[in-house]
Amino acid sequence: xxxKSDILIIDDDKDMVETVxxxxxxxxxxxxxxxxxxxxxxxxxxxxxxxxxxDVMMSTDTEGFDxxxxxxxxxxxxxxxxxxxxxxxxxxxxxxxxxxQHILGENWPVTEFLxxxxxxxxxxxxxxxxxxxxxx
Amino acid sequence: xxxxxxxxxxxxxFRKELMERIDWFIxxxxxxxxxxxxxxxxxxxxxxxxxxxxxxxxxLFCAFYNALFFxxxxxxxxxxxxxxxxxxxxxxxxVSLDFLSLFxxxxxxxxxxxxxxxxxxxxxxxxxxxxxxxxxxxYSVVVLAAMGIMILLHITQILPPRPPLFQNITLPSSxxxxxxxxxxxxxxxxxxxxxxxxxxxxxxxxxxGRELLRVSKELDAxxxxxxxxxxMVKEMHTCTDLRTLTDSATKNAAIIMGVKACSIKLLDDxxxxxxxxxxxxxxxDYTKKGPIDxxxxxxxxxxxxxxxxxxxxxxxxxxxxxxxxxEKENISSLICLPLRVEKMIIxxxxxxSGTPAFFSxxxxxxxxxxxxxxxxxxxNIRNQENKAWFVKKxxxxxxxxxxxxxxxxxxxxxxxxxxxxxxQKEILLRCKARIKLLGExxxxxxxxxxxxxxxxxxxxxxxxxxxxxxxxxxxxxxxxTEKNIRFxxxxxxxxxxxxxxxxxxxxxxxNLISNAIKYTPAGGSVSVQLSMDNKKYIVFDISxxxxxxxxxxxxxxxxxxxxxxxxxxxxxQGTGLGLVIVKEALDGLNGSITVESRIGKxxxxxxxxxxxx
Numbered sequence: 215x216x217x218k219s220d221i222l223i224i225d226d227d228k229d230m231v232e233t234v235x236x237x238x239x240x241x242x243x244x245x246x247x248x249x250x251x252x253x254x255x256x257x258x259x260x261x262x263x264x265x266x267x268x269d270v271m272m273s274t275d276t277e278g279f280d281x282x283x284x285x286x287x288x289x290x291x292x293x294x295x296x297x298x299x300x301x302x303x304x305x306x307x308x309x310x311x312x313x314x315q316h317i318l319g320e321n322w323p324v325t326e327f328l329x330x331x332x333x334x335x336x337x338x339x340x341x342x343x344x345x346x347x348x349x350x
Numbered sequence: 351x352x353x354x355x356x357x358x359x360x361x362x363x364f365r366k367e368l369m370e371r372i373d374w375f376i377x378x379x380x381x382x383x384x385x386x387x388x389x390x391x392x393x394x395x396x397x398x399x400x401x402x403x404x405x406x407x408x409x410l411f412c413a414f415y416n417a418l419f420f421x422x423x424x425x426x427x428x429x430x431x432x433x434x435x436x437x438x439x440x441x442x443x444x445v446s447l448d449f450l451s452l453f454x455x456x457x458x459x460x461x462x463x464x465x466x467x468x469x470x471x472x473x474x475x476x477x478x479x480x481x482x483x484x485x486x487x488x489y490s491v492v493v494l495a496a497m498g499i500m501i502l503l504h505i506t507q508i509l510p511p512r513p514p515l516f517q518n519i520t521l522p523s524s525x526x527x528x529x530x531x532x533x534x535x536x537x538x539x540x541x542x543x544x545x546x547x548x549x550x551x552x553x554x555x556x557x558x559g560r561e562l563l564r565v566s567k568e569l570d571a572x573x574x575x576x577x578x579x580x581x582m583v584k585e586m587h588t589c590t591d592l593r594t595l596t597d598s599a600t601k602n603a604a605i606i607m608g609v610k611a612c613s614i615k616l617l618d619d620x621x622x623x624x625x626x627x628x629x630x631x632x633x634x635d636y637t638k639k640g641p642i643d644x645x646x647x648x649x650x651x652x653x654x655x656x657x658x659x660x661x662x663x664x665x666x667x668x669x670x671x672x673x674x675x676x677e678k679e680n681i682s683s684l685i686c687l688p689l690r691v692e693k694m695i696i697x698x699x700x701x702x703s704g705t706p707a708f709f710s711x712x713x714x715x716x717x718x719x720x721x722x723x724x725x726x727x728x729x730n731i732r733n734q735e736n737k738a739w740f741v742k743k744x745x746x747x748x749x750x751x752x753x754x755x756x757x758x759x760x761x762x763x764x765x766x767x768x769x770x771x772x773x774q775k776e777i778l779l780r781c782k783a784r785i786k787l788l789g790e791x792x793x794x795x796x797x798x799x800x801x802x803x804x805x806x807x808x809x810x811x812x813x814x815x816x817x818x819x820x821x822x823x824x825x826x827x828x829x830x831t832e833k834n835i836r837f838x839x840x841x842x843x844x845x846x847x848x849x850x851x852x853x854x855x856x857x858x859x860x861n862l863i864s865n866a867i868k869y870t871p872a873g874g875s876v877s878v879q880l881s882m883d884n885k886k887y888i889v890f891d892i893s894x895x896x897x898x899x900x901x902x903x904x905x906x907x908x909x910x911x912x913x914x915x916x917x918x919x920x921x922x923q924g925t926g927l928g929l930v931i932v933k934e935a936l937d938g939l940n941g942s943i944t945v946e947s948r949i950g951k952x953x954x955x956x957x958x959x960x961x962x963x
Contacts, residue, residue, distance in 0.1 A: 331757045331789075
C-alpha cells in the first residue's frame with residue numbers, strides 16, 4: 215500500500231474506538247476518531263475518509279443511521295463505504311432501518327453491517343474487501 | 351345523479367307492488383268470470399228471462415282476455431322490461447277492458463236500473479288501488495259519462511232498456527226526468543266519493559310506504575357503516591406499528607365517511623405542536639410543511655382543549671394557521687375531533703369534504719365513535735412501543751460494555767499489545783468465553799422479555815419454512831463439521847410458505863440445532879427432518895447421538911436457567927434459556943414440543959405447529 219488508507223471511526227464508546235483504532239493502526243491504516251455523529255460529520259467535511267466505521271446507538275438511538283443517511287444524501291460523501299457496527303442483535307438493528315425507510319426512501323445507507331463484538335481478523339478482512347471494491 | 355338513482359330505487363319498489371297487484375287482479379278476474387257464469391246460468395235454469403247468450407259471450411270474452419293477460423304476464427313478464435311505464439299501460443288495458451265488459455253486462459241486465467250497476471263501485475275501488483289517483487278520477491268521470499249516455503239512450507228510446515230481472519219496475523222512459531236526474535246525481539256523488547276515499551287511502555298508504563322505504567334505506571346505510579367500522583377496528587388490531595395503524599385509520603375513515611381526505615395529527619411531548627402522522631387524500635405540500643403550532647391555529651387549540659369542531663363552510667380564515675392551503679386542497683367542509691384516551695387528549699382526527707355543508711350531526715357522532723376507537727388503538731401501540739423500546743435500550747446498554755471488554759481482551763489475547771505466554775492466553779480465552787456467555791444470556795433474556803411482554807415486535811411476513819431452515823442449518827453445519835459430527839438434513843418439499851413472524855422460526859431452529867451439536871461428542875451424528883403431518887401441521891424433528899437427558903431432568907428442561915448435571919459437565923457454554931425460548935416461540939405459533947431421550951444415547955425433540963389458515 216503506497217499511501218495509508220484513511221479510516222474514520224465514529225463511536226461514543228471510547229474503549230471501542232481505542233480497540234478498533236489499535237487493530238486498524240497495527241494493520242497500517244491511518245485512523246481518525248470521532249466520539250459522536252456531529253464531530254464525525256465535521257471531520258468528514260474537513261477531509262473525506264476512505265472508509266467509515268460507524269456505531270448505531272450513540273446519544274440518540276439512531277444517531278448512526280442519521281449520520282449514514284446524511285452522507286448518502288450528500289453529493290460528495292455518498293460514495294464513502296460505511297461499515298456499521300452495533301451492539302444490537304443484527305436483526306433488531308435492521309428492523310430499525312425498515313422504520314427509517316418510510317421517511318428516507320429505500321436506499322440502504324450502509325455498505326456492511328456487523329454485530330459487536332467483531333473479531334479483529336474479520337474486521338480487517340471486511341475493510342480490505344470494501345476498500346478493494348472502492349479502488350479496484 | 352343521486353336523485354336519479356333514488357328515483358329508480360323508488361320506481362323499483364313501486365313496480366314490485368304493481369306487479370304483485372296485477373297478479374292478484376288476474377286471479378280475481380278468474381273468480382269473477384266463474385261466479386258470473388254460474389250466477390247467469392243458475393238464473394236461466396230457474397226461469398228468469400235473462401239475456402243468457404249475450405251475457406255468457408261477454409263473460410267468455412272476459413275469460414279470453416284474462417287468459418291472454420295471464421299468458422303474457424307469466425311467460426313474457428312484459429318482455430322483462432325494467433321500465434315501470436309498460437306495467438302502467440298493461441294495467442290501463444286491463445281496467446279499460448273490465449269497464450267495457452261491465453258496461454255491456456249492465457246494458458244487458460237493465461241499464462241504469464241493473465243491480466249489476468253496484469259492481470261499478472268495486473271497479474272504482476280496484477282502479478284506485480291499481481293506478482294513480484288521477485287515473486282513478488278519470489275512470490270515474492268516464493263511468494259517469496257512460497252512464498249518462500246510457501240514460502240518454504233509454505230516455506230517447508234509441509236503445510230501449512231490457513230489464514231482465516225487475517220487469518215490474520216502471521221504466522224511467524215513462525217516469526219524470528227529474529226522478530232520473532236525481533238518481534243520476536246520487537250515483538255521481540257516490541262514485542266521486544268512492545274515488546276520493548280510495549285515492550286518499552292509497553296516497554296515505556303510499557306516503558307511509560315511502561317513509562318505510564326511507565327508514566329501511568337509512569338502516570341499511572347504518573349497517574354498512576357499522577360493518578365498515580368493525581372492519582376498521584379489526585384491521586387496526588393487526589397493526590404492529592403506529593404508522594400502519596394511523597394509515598389504516600385515515601384510509602378507512604375517509605372511505606366510510608365518503609369524504610375526499612382524512613388526517614391524524616398527534617401532539618408532541620411538550621403538547622405544543624401537532625405532527626401529521628398520517629394523511630389520506632391530501633397533497634404532500636399540505637402535510638410536509640411541518641408541525642402545526644397550536645398557539646397559532648385557533649381551531650386546533652380548541653380541539654386540543656376538548657372541543658368538537660365541524661364547519662360547513664370554510665370562511666373563518668382566522669381560525670386556521672394555513673387558510674390558503676385549505677383553499678388549495680379544495681376543502682369546503684370538515685370535522686375535526688380530539689383523539690382522547692380517557693381524559694387525556696393525544697391528537698386531532700379530521701375528515702375533509704369538497705362539498706360545503708357535507709356533514710350532518712349524525713356524521714359527527716359517528717366520526718366521534720371512530721375517533722375514540724382510533725385513539726385507543728394508538729395508545730395501545732404506543733404502550734407496546736415504549737415497552738419494546740425499554741427492552742431494546744436495556745439490552746444495548748448491557749451489551750455495550752460487555753462488547754468493549756470482550757474486544758479489549760481479544761486484542762490482548764491476540765497479541766496486539768505485546769506477547770502473551772500460554773498460561774496467560776488460556777486465562778484470557780476463559781475470560782472471553784465467560785463474557786461471551788454473558789452476552790448470549792442478555793440476548794436470550796431479551797428474546798424472552800419480548801415474548802412475555804406480548805409485544806408485537808415484528809410484523810408478519812410470508813416465510814418459506816424450508817428456506818429458513820436451510821439458512822439456519824447451513825450456518826450450523828460448519829460448526830458440526832468442525833466438531834466432526836455427521837449432520838443430516840431432510841426436508842419435505844411439500845412444507846408450505848406460511849405467514850408468520852420469521853424470528854420465531856429462527857429461535858426454534860437455531861436453538862435446537864445448536865443444542866444438538868453442542869451436546870453431541872465428536873464422531874456422533876445429528877439428524878434434522880422437516881415434514882408435514884396431515885397437511886395441517888409442520889413437524890420439525892431433530893435427533894442426536896449425544897449425552898442425552900436424565901429422566902429426572904426431563905420435566906425441568908423448559909424452566910429458565912435450568913441445566914442438567916451432565917450438560918454442565920459437558921460444557922460450560924449454555925445459558926439455560928435456549929429451550930425456554932424454543933417453548934415460548936412454539937407457544938407463539940400455537941405449537942407444541944415433545945422430548946424423548948436415553949442417557950448416553952441421545953435425544954430427540956419433535957416440534958409441531960399448525961399451518962396458519
